[in-house]
Amino acid sequence: MTQSSQLIEAAQRTIGLEIEAVEQLRSRIDEHFVRACELILACKGRVVVVGMGKSGHIGNKIAATLASTGTAAFFVHPAEASHGDMGMITRDDVVLALSNSGTTNEIVTLLPLIKRLGITLISMTGNPASVLAKAAAVNLDASVAAEACPLNLAPTSSTTASLVLGDALAIALLEARGFTAEDFAFSHPGGALGRRLLLKVEHVMHSGAQLPQVSRGTSLRDALLEMTQKGLGMTVVLDEDGGLAGVFTDGDLRRTLDKGIDVRQAQIDQVMTARGKTATADMLAAEALKIMEDNKINALVVIDEQNRPIGALNMHDLLRAGVM
Incomplete structure (x- = not known):
């Protein structure tokens, strides 16, 4: 042998x-x-x-x-x-x-x-x-x-x-x-598991002046300028009462171009995704990640109880936070 x-x-x-x-x-x-x-x-x-x-x-x-x-x-x-x-x-x-x-x-x-x-x-x-x-x-x-x-x-x-x-x-x-899993996370706050089970959407979302937003009736050209300035690859669209009317993302822009729509003449209402997928501030960041993965999207709008946008986050935010 x-x-x-x-x-x-x-x-x-x-x-x-x-x-x-x-x-x-x-x-x-x-x-x-x-x-x-x-x-x-x-x-x-x-x-x-x-x-x-x-x-x-x-x-x-x-x-x-x-x-x-x-x-x-x-x-x-x-x-x-x-x-x-x-x-x-x-x-x-x-x-x-x-x-x-x-x-x-x-x-x-x-x-x-x-x-x-x-x-x-x-x-x-x-x-x-x-x-x-x-x-x-x-x-x-x-x-x-x-x-x-x-x-x-x-x-x-x-x-x-x-x-x-x-x-x-x-x-x-x-x-x-x-x-529970949350109890376990409190024993492991420095690890990847702790980040997944303790980090909430409110800890990573962009809010206030960092939140890209336009009103219904805004030209697509101005909406694109707002997206460029805020750098999130998306903008929320507000209705007359400040509620969430829709969202427009880089993906929506590609689909708009594929349809041959004139970017210089179109209004955001014509090309936005009505409502769109949303998250809440107290939701675990890991839950937000699952919503993105399940729906094959890269960004989420964060809303309050009155359906008003209060923030937004994307995959890059979750990556930087160590959630994924």
Whole structure:
């Protein structure tokens, strides 16, 4: 067997073993899992995740996932907890302790203090009969038949199982809390998702003197001058009461030329698109983008409750804002 074949075989075997480990978790989503969720939902404080070594790395990720999905959580290194960081944990908190063996010294050392303070303890172990599992109010069974490591030593399948079980816990809690996409965005205000879910039309639209507008009866020539000055590739057309009568865009201009209409003689009423597609100021910018995409247009008029134009935006505005 060539070295390439050996490498591929090793990788595929690893993936297969870890898939099996994750698949075995399905049957363990039972009353213990439900109890763990109930304890966390009833928690008045935060979920404090602890773990050593590779379990600590997984615990850190679980804490981050919980925190970003509606469950206040943070990670504490158990060794540091023994040297002062235990003060970060309060009686109102829930401790989620990860240890594959369930006998990790740094965590076991904390058990008497956790018990004395009356802090609720949830364990996630690979040994339901371990010291840690027995000390916990509920134990989440993350045991695996074997590590993917051929020596059965390096944490591989076990850490994957713990990670997936942590994700299952976070998502179950997310759904139980009714956590929404907007809630998620508030946890991620700097990312692309945050921009899509928090940015509103009013934040990107052109308004006031920047809004290109003409009245019905205006010559097409003057409307084109207004479009050129404002640089949005469109202008709104107002009726006698200041309401939206229509819109004229670069696309309308091309269609006008195709029909052989004399640009110098025509009035805007002859060539505008009546009404046109609109948005509201409080609409998410991502919703405005969908309207444009669905209707294959590049600009939208923003109207108020009285159908009066108060702004406009185009694809370039959404692109600059990072919505698309």
